[in-house]
Amino acid sequence: MAKPLVATGFFTGCFGCHMSFLDIDERIIDLVELIEFDKSPINDIKEFTRPVDIGIIEGGVSNEENVEFLREFRKHCKILIAIGSCAITGGVPSMRNTVPLKECLEEAYLNGPTIQNDGIIPNDPDIPTMLDKVYPCHEVVKIDYFLPGCPPSADTLWAALVALLQGKEVALPYELVKYD
Amino acid sequence: MAGDAALVTQVVEQFGRDRGRLMDIARALHAKLGCLTEDTIGDVADALGMRRVQVRDMVSFYAFFSRRPKGKTVIRLCDAVPERMKGAEEVARAFEEALGIKVGETTPDGAITIEHAPCIGLSDQAPGALIGATPVTNLTPADAPKIVQALQDGKDIATLPQAEVDLNLRKPGPVIFAPMERGTAIRAAVNRKPEEVIAEMNKSRLRGRGGAGFPTAMKWDFCRKAKGNARYLICNADEGEPGTFKDRVILTECPDLLFEGMTVAGYALGAKEGLLYLRGEYEYLLPHLDQVLAKRRHLGLLGKNIVGCEGFDFDIRIQLGAGAYICGEESALIESLEGKRGAPRDRPPFPVQKGYKNQPTSVNNVETLCCAARVLEMGGDWFAAMGTRDSTGTKLLSVSGDCKHPGVYELEYGITVEKLLEMVGAEDAQAVQVGGPSGQCVAPKDFGRSISFEDLPTGGSIIVFGPKRDLLECMRQFIEFFVEESCGWCVPCRVGTTILSKQLAKILDGRGTRADVQEMEKVANTVKTMSRCGLGQTAANPILSTLRSFPGLYEARLKKDDFVPPFDLKAALAEGCAITGKQPVLED
Numbered sequence: 001m002a003k004p005l006v007a008t009g010f011f012t013g014c015f016g017c018h019m020s021f022l023d024i025d026e027r028i029i030d031l032v033e034l035i036e037f038d039k040s041p042i043n044d045i046k047e048f049t050r051p052v053d054i055g056i057i058e059g060g061v062s063n064e065e066n067v068e069f070l071r072e073f074r075k076h077c078k079i080l081i082a083i084g085s086c087a088i089t090g091g092v093p094s095m096r097n098t099v100p101l102k103e104c105l106e107e108a109y110l111n112g113p114t115i116q117n118d119g120i121i122p123n124d125p126d127i128p129t130m131l132d133k134v135y136p137c138h139e140v141v142k143i144d145y146f147l148p149g150c151p152p153s154a155d156t157l158w159a160a161l162v163a164l165l166q167g168k169e170v171a172l173p174y175e176l177v178k179y180d
Numbered sequence: 181m182a183g184d185a186a187l188v189t190q191v192v193e194q195f196g197r198d199r200g201r202l203m204d205i206a207r208a209l210h211a212k213l214g215c216l217t218e219d220t221i222g223d224v225a226d227a228l229g230m231r232r233v234q235v236r237d238m239v240s241f242y243a244f245f246s247r248r249p250k251g252k253t254v255i256r257l258c259d260a261v262p263e264r265m266k267g268a269e270e271v272a273r274a275f276e277e278a279l280g281i282k283v284g285e286t287t288p289d290g291a292i293t294i295e296h297a298p299c300i301g302l303s304d305q306a307p308g309a310l311i312g313a314t315p316v317t318n319l320t321p322a323d324a325p326k327i328v329q330a331l332q333d334g335k336d337i338a339t340l341p342q343a344e345v346d347l348n349l350r351k352p353g354p355v356i357f358a359p360m361e362r363g364t365a366i367r368a369a370v371n372r373k374p375e376e377v378i379a380e381m382n383k384s385r386l387r388g389r390g391g392a393g394f395p396t397a398m399k400w401d402f403c404r405k406a407k408g409n410a411r412y413l414i415c416n417a418d419e420g421e422p423g424t425f426k427d428r429v430i431l432t433e434c435p436d437l438l439f440e441g442m443t444v445a446g447y448a449l450g451a452k453e454g455l456l457y458l459r460g461e462y463e464y465l466l467p468h469l470d471q472v473l474a475k476r477r478h479l480g481l482l483g484k485n486i487v488g489c490e491g492f493d494f495d496i497r498i499q500l501g502a503g504a505y506i507c508g509e510e511s512a513l514i515e516s517l518e519g520k521r522g523a524p525r526d527r528p529p530f531p532v533q534k535g536y537k538n539q540p541t542s543v544n545n546v547e548t549l550c551c552a553a554r555v556l557e558m559g560g561d562w563f564a565a566m567g568t569r570d571s572t573g574t575k576l577l578s579v580s581g582d583c584k585h586p587g588v589y590e591l592e593y594g595i596t597v598e599k600l601l602e603m604v605g606a607e608d609a610q611a612v613q614v615g616g617p618s619g620q621c622v623a624p625k626d627f628g629r630s631i632s633f634e635d636l637p638t639g640g641s642i643i644v645f646g647p648k649r650d651l652l653e654c655m656r657q658f659i660e661f662f663v664e665e666s667c668g669w670c671v672p673c674r675v676g677t678t679i680l681s682k683q684l685a686k687i688l689d690g691r692g693t694r695a696d697v698q699e700m701e702k703v704a705n706t707v708k709t710m711s712r713c714g715l716g717q718t719a720a721n722p723i724l725s726t727l728r729s730f731p732g733l734y735e736a737r738l739k740k741d742d743f744v745p746p747f748d749l750k751a752a753l754a755e756g757c758a759i760t761g762k763q764p765v766l767e768d
Contacts, residue, residue, distance in 0.1 A: 061747075063756075064753060064756075064764065064765055064766055067749060067766060068765075068766055100755070101755045101756060101759065102755065102759055105759060121759060121760060122760070123760035123761055123762060125762065129753055129756040129757055129760060129762050129764070129765075130756040131752040131753060131756060132751070132752050132753075132754070132755045132756065133752070135747055135752070139745060139746050139747045140745050140747045141743070141745065142742065142743035
């Protein structure tokens with residue numbers, strides 16, 4: 001039987017959830033036995049090559065490109081898991097949600113203390129257009145599982161992934177989802 | 181600001197530099213200055229030897245305190261559900277037009293502010309508003325320009341034809357609205373020992389009228405027996421449950437009966453001081469209440485050695501609130517009485533053990549105390565002969581909404597919803613909200629059920645929904661009310677109510693799916709079971725009870741899809757595109 005395919009992706013966040021994932025240490029050797037990666041920053045495959053079994057995403061949705069890629073993930077993944085605070089609630093980036101986008105951009109590019117001469121709000125077509133707010137992933141596409149944490153620990157990610165691969169319901173012990 | 185500092189000192193002195201009277205100090209200063217700025221807050225903190233943040237914390241909590249200057253006159257337009265049913269939104273539009281400002285704004289000359297207010301206790305003559313402290317009722321859009329004109333001409337609002345509050349006492353009953361000679365119940369009480377008074381109350385099987393139905397005799401007994409240096413009686417006249425206005429009628433029609441009951445309770449508890457916590461919206465009732473109290477002191481029914489009974493000293497102080505629904509919850513009310521923000525306390529200890537000033541305190545509803553006076557006059561057996569086995573006596577019902585005869589009805593417990601609807605002229609009702617937003621939405625198949633603690637308990641609010649009413653939209657407005665009134669202390673209530681409001685709005689928009697309904701029910705149950713106080717524990721009731729009684733109403737609005745995102749790409753991109761001059765790349 002072919003190994004299950006896994007894809008991972010990141011949107012607006014700090015990449016910390018992926019770093020936490022790498023923190024599984026020597027279990028990475030088991031991982032290679034268990035799964036095969038498709039699109040993921042871990043192997044630097046940029047586009048989906050085929051439908052995959054499990055998609056793991058971190059980060060919130062703050063611009064048009066995030067929306068596009070998140071929809072791609074939904075289209076290609078049988079199961080989609082949102083991990084970490086940013087994907088689930090918008091996280092730290094969503095602190096800008098209380099300030100109108102125009103004010104944010106003006107402060108950053110026109111009126112901020114480090115602006116020299118006249119600033120300009122970037123409008124190059126290659127730069128994704130920002131959304132009015134940062135959205136959690138589940139408001140944009142259907143999400144099947146949520147793994148909270150900032151970031152979720154390597155043990156949490158490992159336990160969830162292994163359970164899914166074994167076709168079991170993900171049941172995490174309290175220690176893995178308590179954060180105080 | 182030096183002038184203000186002098187005023188602050190003067191007001192603080194007037195209340196004996198007592199931090200516990202911060203509510204009165206803030207009220208007095210707000211009345212004089214129109215708002216409580218950061219400077220004033222600092223001055224108050226200095227004068228009372230408190231930290232600035234403590235004062236700011238309290239001031240920021242109450243709807244009637246503003247930290248920015250408002251208009252000289254504030255018009256508070258009630259937007260509770262029964263008011264909206266009678267056209268409150270159109271009236272608000274008319275005021276906006278007449279003044280050239282939006283709700284929440286102040287006219288450029290600083291004369292008038294208009295804002296929304298939750299229920300102000302006038303649902304039987306909706307739509308209503310408070311102009312300053314003066315109520316105006318039965319408003320139509322045509323009234324708005326007239327009222328604005330009168331304000332601009334400097335007329336006394338109280339003389340306007342709209343400034344008329346009808347009593348609307350539709351059916352007086354034998355307990356609350358029968359006549360009683362002043363002092364009768366007090367004399368009946370002091371002829372016995374306090375324990376015997378409580379025993380008589382026990383015989384009556386009187387239960388608290390606020391809605392929770394705790395046996396009054398037991399509460400008094402706990403309070404009397406609890407250890408403390410002093411005992412307090414508090415009367416909860418903070419009826420804020422939308423659609424409730426029974427206390428307004430009691431306080432207008434028979435305040436003597438209430439004060440009689442408070443004095444009896446004071447005797448039974450061994451309390452020297454009684455406090456009447458009057459909701460800020462009822463400020464206009466205060467002068468009359470003060471007069472009644474003065475009269476009773478003059479007659480020897482309050483003060484020292486009451487009715488000649490050596491050593492029976494008791495007096496009553498009225499504390500005005502400042503606009504906060506949560507203060508109807510007894511521990512929040514006590515916090516507010518102590519001059520703090522009205523956040524509920526952890527329980528235990530219960531107020532009967534550690535209440536006001538950490539002393540044993542009995543908090544009783546206005547109607548309960550009136551019943552208590554009558555029990556002493558007529559006897560517990562007389563009282564217990566009315567009503568049902570577990571709900572003795574009568575209950576005041578405040579009926580509003582789609583009915584011919586809105587108003588207050590004093591009825592024996594056990595009356596069915598059907599009989600009540602007949603009486604109020606609403607036989608064609610599609611649903612009845614029993615107990616206000618925090619109560620139950622009852623469907624016609626359940627109209628045979630009875631108003632009582634054992635079946636459908638209520639603090640008194642009955643809102644009737646006629647056949648053409650969009651019931652779920654009314655439920656959404658109820659949820660909106662809880663979003664506004666959540667004190668914010670605990671996450672399930674603060675965050676949960678907002679999530680529920682968004683989820684319900686999505687379904688009502690026709691963009692909801694079956695999964696959305698299931699998710700909403702899950703959140704509703706979390707809010708219900710995990711919230712800290714009664715507000716949160718009942719805030720999801722509008723959704724939970726309609727899911728149970730009217731599943732078809734939800735069903736009819738659902739989409740067949742598995743998932744419909746709440747996210748709207750076009751709307752989310754609009755601002756970014758406008759700023760950068762770019763076009764969206766993605767399609768929906």
